[in-house]
Amino acid sequence: MRIGYLVFNLDGMGGTSRAAITQANALAADHHVTLLSVTRSGERPHYEIDERIEVRYLVDVRDSDAPAVPGVDLAPARAKALHEAASLLVPARWDGQFTGLCDVGLERVLPHLKLDVLVTVTPGLLAAAIQLLPPDPVVVHQEHRSTSDRTSGLEPLLTFAPRADVVAVFTPAMADWMHDQLGDSSPEIVVVPNPLPLGFTPRSRLDNPVIVTAGRLVQEKQFNRLIEAFAQIADRLPDWRLRIFGDGDKRGELVRLVRMLGLYDRVELPGAVADMRPEWAKASITALTSRTEGFPLIVQEAMAAGVPVASYDCASGPREIVQHEVNGLLVSPDSIAGMAAALLRLATDVDLRHALGEGAYRTSRQYDAFAIAERWVGVFSSARTRRTSSGRLVSRALAAGAAKPGRRSGGRPVDAAGLTPAQVREAALAWAVKAATESSDEWLVIPAHGAGAPVVVLPMADRDGFLKAVGGLGVPPYLSLRDPAQHGWPERRGTPGFLGDDLRRGMTPRVFLEPWPEVEGRTTVAGQGCSVEVQFWERHVEGYLVSPGPNPYTTRIPPEERVVDHVIDGVEVRTLPLMAVPTVSECRFPIDVVYTWVDGNDPEWDAAREARIAGLPGSASSTVHTRESSGRARFVSRDELRYSLRSVHLFAPWVRTIYLVTSGQVPAWLDLDHPGIRVVPHAEIMPAEALPTFNSHAIETSLHHIPGLAEHWLYFNDDFFLGRPIRPETLFSPAGLSSVFFAQATIGLSDLPGSPPWLKAAWNNRRLLQEEFGAVTTNALAHAPYALRTSVLTEIEARFAEAISATTRSPFRSDTDVSTLSSFAQHYGLLTGTAYPATADTVFLNIAHPILGWQLNQLLGRDQDFFCLADHHDLGFRQAKVDQLVDDFMQAYFPIAAPWEKGG
Incomplete structure (x- = not known):
């Protein structure tokens, strides 16, 4: 088989290039193998390559002033300019190593490759291969990083992986992640570990007091945490040393940290070495503190020398290699204390160190390069067989109609039906x-x-x-x-x-x-x-x-x-x-809820409403007899109250008492004997001359007179609903201040003709507050529960007695009303220091909208704290259709009856 490996640079020290070279070396005896390196930066590859392998460099960058593309006649200045320009094949956001000169080299070689299989080892290389290769070679992408935690390269990986024949990953967790990301467009995904390098690895006697690790000195390896962990135990291990092999831009920081901790004679940074095998033989412990890993080669190599490993459980390789208490010790990710304890345990418990070292050696045998090479031959052959029957497709899985499995859960999700x-x-x-x-x-x-x-x-x-x-x-x-x-x-x-x-x-x-x-x-x-x-x-x-x-x-x-x-x-x-003990950040006072409700379907109530209108003076009667002020749509009941009360039961069980304020009507389903709810007639809290009233503004002015009402309470309209569990702190501060949720809508300029009553009330509120405080209101409030305080409302009633009294005695909404509880009190609280602006996820839904069904279905996502289902006189559907949609939604959203519902 003609097999090629496409890497970015063969001349540097890196796990990805080393893994490709190891695989190539193991295959060289039986196959024609080519190593293609996008760039050449040294006189020879960093790792030894079998002489039977063909090595091709696409771009020579050894002379930064005169880079070149073998076989392409480019003036040095032009080549340098291209090398300083961004790549078009692999944009910098995908991989910053590629340049315009890399594009030239890739375009010269890849379209003419005569291979059976091309293996890519980074997402950028995969992207270039898919774009430039002729149709014959099978493309196998080997993903060497923990894909779910990539900081770069995710876009080309997910874009071009579906067009590869095979994507290989190191662990089942990585495979699950790939399946979840790609879904039905997944190519074949296989799990194959990296092999150990070829050659003899001497065994450690585990008696040399040295902790050894290796890797690039970069932030991702977190060697600073390893040094800090060693510092915690250094005094307990006076004979032990920590030795970190590698080069990188964090070397200076690590040297300064060592000096700061007083470990300059205990921690060594000898730089990089070409062959780590002799160093592992000198080690008694290996440590890995990386933030992320693919399949860490240093763990495999250390185990091959019989050295036990203490490793962070980072994504995603260590867990697949290190068996806790069998061949090493796993430590909670990023835990310096945990790493210190693990190192101390391995250093002081000789029997444990040898037992885990023996387990490490046995584990390493499964990573034999020739055994893994045979697995690759099987993967390549299967992919070629499939290719002969299907050719290269944008998505082989979609063409076959085969869905790929996602992560397993061990069972079907079950609803907690009937439980709050x-x-x-x-x-x-x-x-x-x-x-x-x-x-x-x-x-x-x-x-x-x-x-x-x-x-x-x-x-x-x-x-x-x-x-x-x-x-x-x-x-x-x-x-x-x-x-x-x-x-x-x-x-x-x-x-x-x-x-x-x-x-x-x-x-x-x-x-x-x-x-x-x-x-x-x-x-x-x-x-x-x-x-x-x-x-x-x-x-x-x-x-x-x-x-x-x-x-x-x-x-x-x-x-x-x-x-x-x-x-x-x-x-x-x-x-x-x-x-x-309670904390200063939580509310510790009782909170009640108050509802105002009317059953507009009650013929006796409707007759009283018509009689009240008829009893007004002629001009007043014509003023209030509008759809906005007294029309029946304002009072239609779709059983919203039942479900709004359910929302309190389900999502605010901390509420003390619920008061239902009505003209004397009682819902047929309400159990009046339940101790958590009490019906309050208007006559109990309002002056006799104000009754009967059909004005919600008027009723609002008197709710704070409810006997036994808590200082802190919430005012609900019956079309207000809690959407998910909330805490009192969403609505009150720990000191008892009331929340104010602003809407985006403004109340605009005053006295515009034809404006609805609620807006006229908002202007009246603004005028009174501006006269008193010299500040103006601008925005309407969100349709959400109103957080209120009895003492503040008592103060407002006294301070604005004339306006409040006039509103109380207005039987229908009028041009002189103030909206005490739905605007005035909140702005008054902001101006007097008893309220604060707050935020919440709120939804206002007009049930007259023609897309009502879709909107209600969106609400079932339950990602809102509060929502309001507002009624309107003009409906987008027939009345029966609206009623059915709303009723179905309510039963789906609030399926559990409250304890005050008869039969509930």
Whole structure:
């Protein structure tokens, strides 16, 4: 077989080029192999190449003033200009190494290649090959990086991978990520590890007190963390040294760090060496602290010398090579304390070091270059066979109609049907605590205290036990385990048993136990705000636990710290005494809810409305008898109240009492004996001469007179809904200030003819506030629950007595009204220091819109805090159609009856 490897540079030191050379060397005895290097920067390749391999350089850049393309007659000045220009084949945003001169070299060679297979090793090279190759060669792309965490090269990879015959990755996790990204356009994706370099590797005796690592001295390798970890244990290991091989732009920083830590005689930076095998034989421990890796060759090479490895569990290779406690130790990503503890353990426990060293050597045997070369021959042959029958297609998978699998979850998502978010949250915490209790003696819970999720904390040493326990406890099927996107790993979700078992191979520090957010394509009622986070804290060499990230309290917990019993979300847990106390960032006062409601379908109420209009003076009667002021569309009931109340029950269980203010009407489905809700007639809070009233502005002026009403409360229209779980802190500050949610719409200039009553009220509000404070209002408020304070409304009633009294006694909306609760109080609060501007995700939906069905379906994504379904006189559908659409939506969004519903 004629096989070519396309690399960017053969002359430099790098894992990608070395892997390609190793593969080529292993294949050279039985195949015609060519190594194509886009650039030539040295007199000879950095790594040894079998003499039977043909080596071709496309661009010679050894002389920066006179670069050249072999076989192309270019003046030196022109060649230099091209080399300084950006590549068109591979733009800089894809890969900054390519230049215009590289384009010339690639265009000269690739279209005329006579190969059976061409292997590319970076996304940029893949892009060039797909664009320039003749139709015959099979294209196999080897992805050498953790694809999910690429900072560059992702665009060409995802663009051109579907047009390759095969994409090879190092790990199943990388394969899953590729399938998820490409879907039906995926080519064949195979998992093949890198081989070990050919040649003899001497075994280490593991008795030399040296920790050895190697790599480019760049930020991604995070050698600074390794040096800091060594500094934590240096005094305990006076005979040990740390030796870091490699060159790079971070060398100066590392030297300064070594000096700052006083380790100038303990940490060595000898530079790069051509052959690391003798150095591994001198090592007793190898350490890897990279932020990301593909399939780290230094781990393979160290294991081939029988050296155990302490490695961060970074994406994505170390977990596939290092078996914790078998051939090395995995450490939580980025944990300096965890790496220090692992190094100390390997250095001080001779028996462990030798046992893991033996396991490392056995592991390395599977990476024999000739064995892996045979696997590649099989991949190449299969791809050629497929090519003869199909030719090169833009997407072979699409042409075949074959969908590729995504990440496995271990089971079908199950909805927590019939359970409220509060009940699901309690269940998730209870099961997490049960698993923690079975697996650790040191667990505790950090309460959420009004923000985020409660956090169950365990030592990292108990991580395996927790994951095993949570998978075997019989956790309800509506709860899933989520491995969040972190440290280069993409997010994964699955059943606690399936995903928990898979995660036991790693050492990532966080998982979440939570309901499935989607079931059969629909966002679930409990899909948000019901998570429980589980964190695994590494243990410092001094004995205390170290947090994997920030939290409101501490980054370390001393051993034997006293814990106390505490109740969180109805679950008895243990926590630290400080964490059991309320914080300054949460609301600790009672909050009530007030609704105003009318059943416009009630014939007695409608007769009273008509009689009230008829009793007004003629001019007044004609003024108010408009659709905006008294038309029946303002009072039509589609059972919105039932579902709005359900939204409070589902998403704000912290509400103390709900007051329903009506003219005396009571919904037929409402259980008046339920202690959480109380009906308040207008006559109980409004003056007799103001009744009967059909003016919401008038009713608003008196709601703060409700007997027993809390100081802090929320005013709902019956077409306001909570869209997902919220906390009191969304609506009030911890000090009790009221939130104000502004709409984008302005109230415009005053006194424009034909304006609706709500806008006239807004202008009246502005005039009164400007006269009192010398400031003007500009924007309308969002249609969301209004946060109010009884004392502030009492103050407004006294300070603006004439305007408030006139509004109270206006039976229908009039030109002199003020909108006390839906605008005036909020702006007054901003001017007097009792309110603050806030933000929330709000949606206003006019149900008269012709695309109502589509809009309601969008809302089912449940990504809004509040929404309003506003009615209108002119509908885009027939009335029956609108009613059906709204009713279907309500039942889907709020399927769980509240306890005050009869029969609920």
